[in-house]
Amino acid sequence: xxxxxxxxxxxxxxxxxxxxxxxxxxxxxxxxxxxxxxxxxxxxxxxxxxxxxxxxxxxxxxxxxxxxxxxxxxxxxxxxxxxxxxxxxxxxxxxxxxxxxxxxxxxxxxxxxxxxxxxxxxxxxxxxxxxxxxxxxxxxxxxxxxxxxxxxxxxxxxxxxxxxxxxxxxxxxxxxxxxxxxxxxxxxxxxxxxxxxxxxxxxxxxxxxxxxxxxxxxxxxxxxxxxxxxxxxxxxxxxxxxxxxxxxxxxxxxxxxxxxxxxxxxxxxxxxxxxxxxxxxxxxxxxxxxxxxxxxxxxxx
Amino acid sequence: xxxxxxxxxxxxxxxxxxxxxxxxxxxxxxxxxxxxxxxxxxxxxxxxxxxxxxxxxxxxxxxxxxxxxxxxxxxxxxxxxxxxxxxxxxxxxxxxxxxxxxxxxxxxxxxxxxxxxxxxxxxxxxxxxxxxxxxxxxxxxxxxxxxxxxxxxxxxxxxxxxxxxxxxxxxxxxxxxxxxxxxxxxxxxxxxxxxxxxxxxxxxxxxxxxxxxxxxxxxxxxxxxxxxxxxxxxxxxxxxxxxxxxxxxxxxxxxxxxxxxxxxxxxxxxxxxxxxxxxxxxxxxxxxxxxxxxxxxxxxxxxxxxxxxxxxxxxxxxxxxxxxxxxxxxxxxxxxxxxxxxxxxxxxxxxxxxxxxxxxxxxxxxxxxxxxxxxxxxxxxxxxxxxxxxxxxxxxxxxxxxxxxxxxxxxxxxxxxxxxxxxxxxxxxxxxx
Numbered sequence: 162x163x164x165x166x167x168x169x170x171x172x173x174x175x176x177x178x179x180x181x182x183x184x185x186x187x188x189x190x191x192x193x194x195x196x197x198x199x200x201x202x203x204x205x206x207x208x209x210x211x212x213x214x215x216x217x218x219x220x221x222x223x224x225x226x227x228x229x230x231x232x233x234x235x236x237x238x239x240x241x242x243x244x245x246x247x248x249x250x251x252x253x254x255x256x257x258x259x260x261x262x263x264x265x266x267x268x269x270x271x272x273x274x275x276x277x278x279x280x281x282x283x284x285x286x287x288x289x290x291x292x293x294x295x296x297x298x299x300x301x302x303x304x305x306x307x308x309x310x311x312x313x314x315x316x317x318x319x320x321x322x323x324x325x326x327x328x329x330x331x332x333x334x335x336x337x338x339x340x341x342x343x344x345x346x347x348x349x350x351x352x353x354x355x356x357x358x359x360x361x362x363x364x365x366x367x368x369x370x371x372x373x374x375x376x377x378x379x380x381x382x383x384x385x386x387x388x389x390x391x392x393x394x395x396x397x398x399x400x401x402x403x404x405x406x407x408x409x410x411x412x413x414x415x416x417x418x419x420x421x422x423x424x425x426x427x428x429x430x431x432x433x434x435x436x437x438x439x440x441x442x443x444x445x446x447x448x449x450x451x452x453x454x455x456x457x458x459x460x461x462x
Numbered sequence: 463x464x465x466x467x468x469x470x471x472x473x474x475x476x477x478x479x480x481x482x483x484x485x486x487x488x489x490x491x492x493x494x495x496x497x498x499x500x501x502x503x504x505x506x507x508x509x510x511x512x513x514x515x516x517x518x519x520x521x522x523x524x525x526x527x528x529x530x531x532x533x534x535x536x537x538x539x540x541x542x543x544x545x546x547x548x549x550x551x552x553x554x555x556x557x558x559x560x561x562x563x564x565x566x567x568x569x570x571x572x573x574x575x576x577x578x579x580x581x582x583x584x585x586x587x588x589x590x591x592x593x594x595x596x597x598x599x600x601x602x603x604x605x606x607x608x609x610x611x612x613x614x615x616x617x618x619x620x621x622x623x624x625x626x627x628x629x630x631x632x633x634x635x636x637x638x639x640x641x642x643x644x645x646x647x648x649x650x651x652x653x654x655x656x657x658x659x660x661x662x663x664x665x666x667x668x669x670x671x672x673x674x675x676x677x678x679x680x681x682x683x684x685x686x687x688x689x690x691x692x693x694x695x696x697x698x699x700x701x702x703x704x705x706x707x708x709x710x711x712x713x714x715x716x717x718x719x720x721x722x723x724x725x726x727x728x729x730x731x732x733x734x735x736x737x738x739x740x741x742x743x744x745x746x747x748x749x750x751x752x753x754x755x756x757x758x759x760x761x762x763x764x765x766x767x768x769x770x771x772x773x774x775x776x777x778x779x780x781x782x783x784x785x786x787x788x789x790x791x792x793x794x795x796x797x798x799x800x801x802x803x804x805x806x807x808x809x810x811x812x813x814x815x816x817x818x819x820x821x822x823x824x825x826x827x828x829x830x831x832x833x834x835x836x837x838x839x840x841x842x843x844x845x846x847x848x849x850x851x852x853x854x855x856x857x858x859x860x861x862x863x864x865x866x867x868x869x870x871x872x873x874x875x876x877x878x879x880x881x882x883x884x885x886x887x888x889x890x891x892x893x894x895x
Contacts, residue, residue, distance in 0.1 A: 169686060173679040286506035288699040288730060290706055300711065306685040307712045312678060382707065383675040384699035388504060392673060427668070427679040434679075435640070435671045 165304040170424045172303065176312040178420025179320035180379055184393055185400040185412045186323060187371030193407025194344045194364040197254060198262070200269040202372050203394030204276035205241050209376025210385045211280060212237040214289045217380075221293060230294035234377035238370050245276075246369025250362050258361075273390070281387055288384040295381035312382060319378065323371075324413050331409075340364055344407075396438060403442045405455020415441075415453060486802035486809075490562075492535040493528070495789065496555040497590070497782075498566040498576070502542035504673060507698040507726065508568055508591065511771065512778035513538055516565075518766050519786045529793045530803065537561070541572055552576060556585045563588065563810075565785045568778070570594035570642060577606045586810060590785035591778055593643065593744070595650070595873045598831045607814050607828055609788045610781050611745055611836035613643075614873040615865035617650040617695075619838030620722045620742050622865075623858055624691065625658060625885045627740070627842065628718060631690035633665045635717075637680055637704060639696050640669040647695040647722070654877040658885055665689045670700075677704045681713055689717055697723040702730055709734040724843075726776040728851050735852040739843045746823040746839040746859050747780035752893035753824065753859070760822060775822070783821030784836075788828070791819035824859070831869045835862040844895075854895065861889040 188202045216233045249272065257265050298310040331337040343350045343360045351357050375393070383389075400419060404411030419438040426434040433440075445453055497516055500509030516536060524533045537559070539551045548567075555561045564587045566576045573592035580587035580603075587606045589597065595612040597603075624631075634655070638644030648667070655662055665687050668680045684692060692713075696704055701723060708714050714736050721727075722742035728735065754760040763783070767775050796805035796813035805813065818827045826836045841854025865888075867873045 166686065169682050170679070173682050176678060177676060281502065286502065286510060288507065288702050290702055290730065290734075292706060292710060292734075295710060304686070306682050308682070309710055379675065382678075384703040384706070386504060386699040387502070387506075388673060389675060392675065424679040428683055431666075431668050431680075 166428060169304060169306055170428045171421065172308060172313055173427070174421035174424035175317050175417070176308075176420075177423060178416040179316040180375060181396055181400060181420060182320045182413050182416035183323060183378060184372060184375035185397040185404075185416055186327065186409060187368040187375070188394075188397045189401045189404065189407055189409060189412045190327070190371070191365055191368035192401065193409075194340055195254070195258065195361055197258070197265050198269065198398075198406075199254075199368070200266065200394060201249065201272040201276060202368070202397065203390035203392075204273050204280070205245060205369050205372035205390075206376040206379075206393045207280060207385075207390030208245065208276065209237055209241045209373030210380040210389065211284050211289070211376075212240060212373070213377040213380045214291045214385050215284070217291050217293055218289075221291075227293035227297045230291075230297070230381070234294065234374070234380075237377045238374035241373030241376075242366045242370030246366045246373075247362065249369070250365035254365065255358070255361070273394070277387065277390065280390075284385075286387055288386040290384050292381040309382075316378060320413070320416075324409065327409055336363070399438045399442045403445045403452055405449075405452025408452065408454035411452060411454030415445075486800065487804045487806045489530070489532060489804040492533045493563075493793070494535045494537070494559065494561045495563045495565065496537050496539060496552070496559065496561040497564070497785075498539045498541050498548060498552065498568070498572065499591075499778075500542045500568050501538065501540040504698050504700075505568055506542060508776075508778040509541065511773070511776055512568070512591065512782040514771050515767060515775070515779035515782040516786060518763065518770060519783055522763075522766075523786070523790060529790055530797050532804070534789075539566075541567055541569055545572065545575055548572060549575060549579060552579060553583065556583045561585065562807075563789055565590045565782075565789075567592055573597060577601070577603055580605045584807070586807065586814065588785045588788055591781045594646065595867065598833045599867070599872055603832060604811065607788070607832040608834045609785045609819075609826060609828070610834050611838065611862060611866065612833065613647055614650055614867050614877065615836070615838055615860075615862055616722060616742065616744050617647055618654050618865045618877060619840055619860045620693075620720060620740070621651060621654045621658065622860060622885055622888055622890075623740060623742075623840035624655075624720055626858070626890075627856065628691070629885075631718070632661070633663045633687075633689040634691045634693060635664070635666040635668070635684055635687065635689040636693045637668045637670065637677065637684075637696070638694060639672045639674075639700055641672050644669055644672075644695060648693070650873060650877060651693060651695070653874055654880060657878050657880045658882050672700070674700060675703060677707050681708055681711055684708075684717065685711070685713055691720055692717045693720045693722075695722050697726060701727050705731055706734045709736065714739065723777075725854075726778070728843075728853070729774055729776075730851075732851045733845065735843050735845075737842075737844050737852075740840065741843055741852075741854055742838075742840050744777045745780065746837045747775075747777035748839055748841070748854060748857075749774040749776075750853060750895075751823060751839070752857055752895070753891075754822065763822060780822045784819070784823070784826055784834075785821075787819040787821040788814070788817060788826070792817055826862075829866075829869060833866065833869075835866050837862045838865060857893040857895065859891045859893075864888050 191199050217230045295311040300307045301310050400415045404415040422437040426437045499512050500506045520534050520536045567573050568591045570592045573589050589608040593613040595614045719739040724741040725743035792813045796809040800809050824837045826834045838860045841857040843852040844855040867876045
């Protein structure tokens with residue numbers, strides 16, 4: 162393997178890791194704060210993608226410029242958070258925080274199944290594809306290999322901004338500190354006057370927006386079709402579990418490891434590329450059962 | 463069950479006592495048939511168009527008075543619900559639903575499961591879409607027939623078209639889905655290609671997982687290697703994603719893509735599929751079929767289908783039309799041959815042997831091993847501006863007789879024994895577009 166091939170594999174890995182990280186970030190945030198493993202996260206991802214494709218298709222048909230796709234991605238992500246995420250927390254999850262983990266898993270899994278069928282009802286079964294946003298940014302050529310600027314530059318950039326932004330938000334803003342306090346000890350936080358219900362609702366909506374944003378950002382690069390949410394949730398779980406549940410920096414590092422592992426596998430030994438994320442997960446959990454960044458006491462599942 | 467047995471036993475005794483009356487059945491109120499198709503899951507890109515087509519075709523038959531006055535009543539089973547649910551629904555439809563004939567299935571795995579079940583249940587089964595060549599090469603069936611080609615002629619036609627249109631290429635890479643079809647089709651393709659062009663070099667083999675949302679890394683590596691030809695037998699969302707991503711990154715300008723199932727993705731791919739790539743259609747299936755597009759029945763159906771669905775027809779529509787044409791032809795032949803009002807099951811099975819019928823493509827004949835002999839259409843993509851998506855030019859239709867593995871032989875062994883002379887000797891009709 163010469164140096165240029167090494168760099169190519171690096172670029173592919175980083176681009177892939179960026180997308181995985183954005184979805185896993187929402188999942189790990191929700192778990193970190195609410196101690197609930199949200200299987201329906203995968204549906205929110207898929208619905209974010211579907212909504213973006215529909216909105217972009219609609220507005221482009223009205224004659225808007227293709228660059229208008231970018232604000233529409235943000236709109237779709239926020240719609241997912243508010244229209245689906247908020248009612249989900251308010252009407253359903255709020256009732257089961259005190260219940261056993263098995264029940265919580267089953268409830269979010271049920272929501273996942275329901276939302277899968279809702280997608281089929283609304284968008285049908287035919288694949289959608291709309292890459293307007295990606296085409297606006299054009300291509301970049303490195304060592305004779307053409308990349309899209311969208312995947313090579315924009316996605317990693319957004320991932321880094323989200324990582325730094327989330328760190329800043331949790332550590333240096335009032336709301337962030339309220340969330341951290343509630344995460345540490347819910348009862349103590351309530352006793353000093355923090356409205357834990359509102360903190361949970363807010364966190365869940367942010368997590369759902371991140372899932373929707375992952376889908377929105379993925380939409381110009383891939384076919385939007387039934388089942389895409391299931392694939393993403395499995396991979397995100399692998400990332401979150403390897404990182405240590407609730408660990409944001411850990412999720413970034415793990416997403417990067419999985420992205421790079423997968424892309425180097427495609428260059429060196431393509432047959433195992435599918436296995437790589439899970440191999441990494443097994444190896445890490447063998448050595449550190451609580452995850453890369455996890456602490457044993459904080460683990461619930 | 464007991465009642466059924468008693469009835470059958472009684473019927474057998476009556477039949478034995480009255481040999482002259484043997485066979486003929488009472489004319490039913492309606493001919494019930496069942497059809498399995500993916501109505502959910504990724505393969506619903508095939509199942510839903512096929513169901514829509516079957517509904518139109520059955521309506522048309524019924525509007526014209528049915529089969530010998532008997533209307534046809536079709537029900538569907540979703541293959542997407544899993545093999546367990548599929549077999550129990552299939553069994554139910556035959557045993558208590560009164561289905562006389564079954565059309566199954568899209569998935570090769572489901573065909574492998576349902577073929578022995580059809581034998582057990584003694585129900586004639588027309589395999590209307592599945593591709594595995596193994597069915598009749600590894601087993602003999604009495605009740606199972608296939609109304610279209612199988613993977614071998616489909617892949618052989620692809621190899622022949624590639625060698626006829628681009629004989630001087632040196633290197634090839636493959637990007638297939640990681641499941642039975644992706645692996646088996648590559649096996650047949652490369653065996654045939656190496657037999658007819660021994661100096662070809664395989665530079666990369668990728669089998670990304672089924673339903674993969676991202677082929678970026680594979681595409682980077684292919685760009686670094688620059689193979690002359692890239693084969694992908696993928697379909698549905700996987701094929702759309704692969705072609706879109708390859709097109710976005712310019713890979714389609716440097717390598718010739720060979721896409722044996724791309725006919726079913728043309729409309730969805732829109733402008734992403736540039737000129738000059740090889741397209742197949744799993745048979746002579748194309749909404750602008752050069753020999754059929756001016757025929758009245760063809761035009762009428764295409765209009766009906768587009769009005770109902772808003773899309774142009776894709777190959778599963780043609781496969782559905784062939785199965786339904788075979789069904790109708792078999793009943794009519796059995797009725798005429800035996801001068802009865804309605805045929806018995808044995809008479810129907812006898813009529814299916816060697817039957818020739820015509821759906822929306824060229825006529826198809828069922829061989830003695832029950833395999834359909836279907837011609838194969840291949841073409842090259844071109845964006846003419848007439849449609850908002852690529853259509854085909856330089857179309858070739860290969861003769862199915864020469865491409866189908868001879869009865870009793872194994873496909874891989876047979877294609878492996880072909881040689882370069884086969885490319886020249888094969889019968890082919892060529893059309894501008």
